[in-house]
Amino acid sequence: MKLLVVVASVRKGRAGKKVADWFVEAVKKDGRFEPTLLDLKELDLSYELPETLPSMVQDGKYEEAKDREWAKYVDDADAVVFVSPEYNHSIAASLKNAIDHLFQEWNGKPVGVVNYGASSMAFSFVAFWVAATWVKMDVVGPRVSIPEIWAAFDEAGNLAHADYHEYETNGMLGALEAKVTAKK
Numbered sequence: 001m002k003l004l005v006v007v008a009s010v011r012k013g014r015a016g017k018k019v020a021d022w023f024v025e026a027v028k029k030d031g032r033f034e035p036t037l038l039d040l041k042e043l044d045l046s047y048e049l050p051e052t053l054p055s056m057v058q059d060g061k062y063e064e065a066k067d068r069e070w071a072k073y074v075d076d077a078d079a080v081v082f083v084s085p086e087y088n089h090s091i092a093a094s095l096k097n098a099i100d101h102l103f104q105e106w107n108g109k110p111v112g113v114v115n116y117g118a119s120s121m122a123f124s125f126v127a128f129w130v131a132a133t134w135v136k137m138d139v140v141g142p143r144v145s146i147p148e149i150w151a152a153f154d155e156a157g158n159l160a161h162a163d164y165h166e167y168e169t170n171g172m173l174g175a176l177e178a179k180v181t182a183k184k
């Protein structure tokens with residue numbers, strides 16, 4: 001099973017890449033999914049959406065080459081995990097923009113979230129859930145949640161409470177696996 005892991009933050013000095021690298025290793029250790037890492041900073045989607053509504057586009061035939069590339073990443077994956085920070089009790093604009101660029105590719109796609117930030121990130125998960133549900137993502141309840149992100153990694157890059165976060169990862173991957181298997 002193929003898992004697309006999306007780095008949502010494009011902020012200078014972001015923690016997101018470190019969190020995503022840790023998560024990819026946890027997925028490999030788990031062994032059920034083959035992860036592909038995609039960085040929204042590198043994908044560099046336009047913030048100017050095309051004239052045609054994404055919901056009117058069929059079979060990935062978007063006007064913009066970048067949107068077709070993004071659509072193919074999502075379409076090729078059995079499931080998607082967003083590594084998503086909380087900004088002002090919501091999701092990062094970069095993640096909302098990435099969601100907005102597509103539509104059909106999201107329909108029924110099993111999706112999970114690795115949240116990180118200052119506190120529990122419950123607000124951003126709910127904000128994500130509202131948009132995700134509208135585009136018909138199949139979001140799993142279990143999520144990975146890493147609070148106090150500024151203190152979460154030591155200088156050697158080790159994640160504090162890694163056992164607990166691997167336990168969370170196991171729960172989320174199990175829920176994604178169940179959805180992927182049910183769709184096959």
Ligand SMILES: Cc1cc2nc3c(=O)[nH]c(=O)nc-3n(C[C@H](O)[C@H](O)[C@H](O)COP(=O)(O)O)c2cc1C
Pocket residue numbers: 009010011013014015016017085086087088089090116117118119120121149150
């Ligand atoms: C604009 C902004 C707003 C933030 N708002 C919240 C928030 O509402 N809740 C929270 O838990 N953390 C909040 N934080 C802390 C971030 O989650 C934390 O800085 C995290 O490292 C951001 O992810 P990034 O470094 O990958 O960009 C905010 C950070 C920024 C930059």
